[in-house]
Amino acid sequence: MLVKLLNTLLMVVVALSITGVIHRTRAVLAGRRGTRFLQHIYNVNLLLRKGAVYSTTTTILFRIAPCVYLGAALMAFLFIPIANLEPLLSFHGDIILVAYLLAFSRFALILAAMDTGSSFEGMGAAREALYGALVEPALMMGLATLALFCGDSSFAEIFSEGQVLDVNLTVVLLLVAYIFVMIMFIEGGRVPVDDPKTHLELTMIHEVMCLDYSGIDLAMIQIAGWLKNSIFAVIAANAVSAVLCFHWEFAAPLAVLGAGISVGVVESLRARNKLSRNTTYILTISALSALVLLVGFLLMQDIKI
Amino acid sequence: MEMFYRTNNTASTIAIADIPVVEYEALYNDLKERMTDSRYHVAHYFATEVEAGLKFYMILLDDQTGEVLVTSFVPDYYAEGLASLTAVHQQFHPFEREIFELYAVPFDGHPWLKPLRFPFDRRDKESTMDSYPFYAMEGEELHEVNVGPIHAGIIEPGAFRFICDGEQVLHLEIALGYQHRGVESEMLRNDNRLRQTLIAESIAGDTAVGHTTAFAELVEKLAGVNVGDDLKRERLVAIELERVAMHLADTGALATDIGFQLYQVACEALRTVTINTTQAWCGNRFGKSVIRPCGSNFPLTEAKIATIRTNMADVRRRYNEVREDILESQTLLARFEQCGLVSKQEMEHIGGVGQAARASGLKRDIRATHPSGFYAGEFGHTPVLRNDGDVMSRLATRMDEVLQSIDYIERVLKDYKPSEHIAAPDYNAPLMPNALSFSLVEGWRGEICHVALTNAEGAIAKYKVKDPSVHNWLGLAIAVRTEGISDFPINNKSFNLSYCGHDL
Numbered sequence: 001m002l003v004k005l006l007n008t009l010l011m012v013v014v015a016l017s018i019t020g021v022i023h024r025t026r027a028v029l030a031g032r033r034g035t036r037f038l039q040h041i042y043n044v045n046l047l048l049r050k051g052a053v054y055s056t057t058t059t060i061l062f063r064i065a066p067c068v069y070l071g072a073a074l075m076a077f078l079f080i081p082i083a084n085l086e087p088l089l090s091f092h093g094d095i096i097l098v099a100y101l102l103a104f105s106r107f108a109l110i111l112a113a114m115d116t117g118s119s120f121e122g123m124g125a126a127r128e129a130l131y132g133a134l135v136e137p138a139l140m141m142g143l144a145t146l147a148l149f150c151g152d153s154s155f156a157e158i159f160s161e162g163q164v165l166d167v168n169l170t171v172v173l174l175l176v177a178y179i180f181v182m183i184m185f186i187e188g189g190r191v192p193v194d195d196p197k198t199h200l201e202l203t204m205i206h207e208v209m210c211l212d213y214s215g216i217d218l219a220m221i222q223i224a225g226w227l228k229n230s231i232f233a234v235i236a237a238n239a240v241s242a243v244l245c246f247h248w249e250f251a252a253p254l255a256v257l258g259a260g261i262s263v264g265v266v267e268s269l270r271a272r273n274k275l276s277r278n279t280t281y282i283l284t285i286s287a288l289s290a291l292v293l294l295v296g297f298l299l300m301q302d303i304k305i
Numbered sequence: 306m307e308m309f310y311r312t313n314n315t316a317s318t319i320a321i322a323d324i325p326v327v328e329y330e331a332l333y334n335d336l337k338e339r340m341t342d343s344r345y346h347v348a349h350y351f352a353t354e355v356e357a358g359l360k361f362y363m364i365l366l367d368d369q370t371g372e373v374l375v376t377s378f379v380p381d382y383y384a385e386g387l388a389s390l391t392a393v394h395q396q397f398h399p400f401e402r403e404i405f406e407l408y409a410v411p412f413d414g415h416p417w418l419k420p421l422r423f424p425f426d427r428r429d430k431e432s433t434m435d436s437y438p439f440y441a442m443e444g445e446e447l448h449e450v451n452v453g454p455i456h457a458g459i460i461e462p463g464a465f466r467f468i469c470d471g472e473q474v475l476h477l478e479i480a481l482g483y484q485h486r487g488v489e490s491e492m493l494r495n496d497n498r499l500r501q502t503l504i505a506e507s508i509a510g511d512t513a514v515g516h517t518t519a520f521a522e523l524v525e526k527l528a529g530v531n532v533g534d535d536l537k538r539e540r541l542v543a544i545e546l547e548r549v550a551m552h553l554a555d556t557g558a559l560a561t562d563i564g565f566q567l568y569q570v571a572c573e574a575l576r577t578v579t580i581n582t583t584q585a586w587c588g589n590r591f592g593k594s595v596i597r598p599c600g601s602n603f604p605l606t607e608a609k610i611a612t613i614r615t616n617m618a619d620v621r622r623r624y625n626e627v628r629e630d631i632l633e634s635q636t637l638l639a640r641f642e643q644c645g646l647v648s649k650q651e652m653e654h655i656g657g658v659g660q661a662a663r664a665s666g667l668k669r670d671i672r673a674t675h676p677s678g679f680y681a682g683e684f685g686h687t688p689v690l691r692n693d694g695d696v697m698s699r700l701a702t703r704m705d706e707v708l709q710s711i712d713y714i715e716r717v718l719k720d721y722k723p724s725e726h727i728a729a730p731d732y733n734a735p736l737m738p739n740a741l742s743f744s745l746v747e748g749w750r751g752e753i754c755h756v757a758l759t760n761a762e763g764a765i766a767k768y769k770v771k772d773p774s775v776h777n778w779l780g781l782a783i784a785v786r787t788e789g790i791s792d793f794p795i796n797n798k799s800f801n802l803s804y805c806g807h808d809l
Binding site for chain 2: 026029030031032119120122123191192195197198199200201202203267268269270271272273274275276277
């Protein structure tokens with residue numbers, strides 16, 4: 001039980017820190033000192049104490065969407081172990097549940113965006129739906145590769161201490177980590193697919209869907225965003241630590257620093273994709289994960305050349 | 306009969322009596338032929354009230370010879386309407402629309418006779434800004450996206466109505482005219498020259514030096530004052546500093562819009578150095594108060610010249626590094642190249658001017674074709690030209706012009722000894738009565754044209770302002786056709802046109 005609590009606590013710390021690392025990395029690369037490390041938490045805390053304003057054209061759907069969005073993300077969050085620790089919840093086949101919980105949270109936000117009737121939000125919802133559908137194969141095949149290696153379909157079992165992986169699988173596992181970092185970029189609405197800093201409604205994807213939200217609703221959406229980021233960051237870090245050093249003391253800092261610094265560096269040093277190029281970009285990730293799955297499968301067959 | 310009074314940008318004021326008054330039909334036929342040659346474009350076309358009804362003035366520029374062609378006509382009071390020039394040459398469209406909304410002159414066959422600035426139509430009072438007749442398309446697959454007139458962030462009002470097929474823009478209509486500051490009528494409210502100077506300075510906040518220079522040159526022509534070379538030299542420094550600052554800001558803004566933090570912060574830092582240099586000179590970062598008619602309150606001193614030269618050398622070195630990096634950055638080029646194409650032919654049709662026209666290969670630059678001030682004579686300005694007409698070439702012209710402008714500043718300040726001959730501004734110089742005076746200045750956006758008519762007492766009786774944005778807004782609408790709607794912001798930024806310069 002203590003292990004489960006430690007895991008949950010660590011996951012929360014990871015989720016809260018990634019955004020801080022991103023901001024700090026961006027600030028350093030811009031030659032600025034940057035805000036406090038915990039500034040994003042203060043901001044959300046401020047939002048939590050505010051009431052929300054609702055447009056008269058919206059329905060109940062719009063009001064419950066943030067709760068569904070946060071609830072689904074939180075649920076998925078509780079299934080993720082950090083390296084050798086145990087998650088709070090676990091059962092056989094929970095990787096499928098996690099994938100669909102994430103899809104469900106997206107679905108809720110898309111419905112809410114359409115509910116506002118704004119042309120911007122409709123566009124954002126259409127983009128989110130498209131990119132969500134395109135990134136799903138990558139997520140599924142990435143999870144399938146992990147499941148294949150470990151012969152189990154729950155996160156707890158996949159990343160359990162007993163799993164000692166063949167050294168042959170090193171490259172494949174590193175690629176799986178890369179795929180999950182990419183999925184984090186896409187799901188988290190980060191450059192090069194989306195730009196969370198932009199003020200231009202016409203170019204937004206994730207941000208535009210939240211334009212009508214304020215106060216506590218906005219805070220819930222932001223917290224859910226942190227949770228989702230941490231899910232992918234931790235899976236990626238687990239895959240890397242399975243190769244190097246399978247221990248939570250290594251995996252947890254790796255998740256924070258790896259995710260935070262990679263996002264910060266990419267956002268500082270490159271431009272966003274042209275929106276029409278995003279589909280190709282995401283499909284490339286899916287193609288890579290299909291390749292990884294195939295290579296992993298062949299390696300598992302223990303074919304000697 | 307000669308159709309036009311031929312003059313140039315440095316010649317003195319024209320007596321109204323010298324401007325030929327022609328028949329509209331003859332002028333129409335002449336222009337129909339003449340304007341097919343891209344060496345000509347219209348700089349100003351407006352109407353003014355006279356006893357006989359309305360008198361129309363038109364100013365055309367000939368880029369090849371540097372001549373300015375001025376003509377006028379007085380249509381019959383009971384005439385039914387005028388044949389629209391826009392129908393044959395699109396570049397007349399903002400001018401005819403303005404005349405239409407101010408004086409209800411119907412232009413027969415005008416394809417786009419919509420309000421330009423005012424929220425209602427004089428002929429049809431039911432028509433207001435709220436019922437602006439936006440162009441519509443029918444289609445199951447199409448949807449309309451309206452942006453504005455109130456925008457996120459601190460920009461001015463303007464409505465953008467997109468008709469899209471999915472992500473692709475089929476048509477963009479830009480409706481401006483939400484601000485009514487009454488610049489032109491304020492100019493006439495009283496004849497206090499200082500007050501008029503301050504109004505000219507506020508026509509467009511980002512072109513303070515450009516518009517004030519236009520006003521000052523116009524007044525000096527009317528007053529018959531020939532300011533010395535030293536003052537002209539200092540004005541060149543001021544307007545080039547403004548160009549450097551704005552182009553730097555736009556380079557940074559373009560980087561911001563594609564989420565490229567590195568170039569954004571680099572350019573913001575350089576812009577700050579530049580505008581602070583202007584502030585060190587005249588106390589205002591945007592160059593307000595540096596230009597005054599017939600003189601200057603802030604003649605350059607040894608120390609100020611040294612500051613400007615060191616700072617600009619520093620900016621040049623650092624910006625050149627940014628520029629070389631930008632030209633090699635694949636992710637940036639992937640966004641900007643082949644995006645928002647405006648061909649040279651389209652630029653000619655809409656009468657495009659300034660940096661945007663030069664990015665499409667159309668050589669329109671007042672400093673080269675109709676030079677005045679220190680640009681005239683031996684100066685020999687060669688405009689920066691690019692032929693692609695996409696966002697990248699608009700950025701590239703900006704980047705090259707920054708370096709060129711800094712070189713000009715260095716060139717004119719290198720051996721310059723601060724002058725004792727610069728007089729204090731003169732706000733009371735008597736103006737020539739019954740005259741028309743115009744001034745053409747190449748601001749950072751392009752050709753600024755101010756025109757004034759004086760009455761028998763020598764007071765300004767009509768003042769017309771034209772910001773280059775009036776020509777170029779249509780260019781933006783053309784640029785985004787068939788582009789993705791998410792590329793609108795970078796196109797908009799690559800033109801960076803003025804709302805208030807258009808709305809007045």
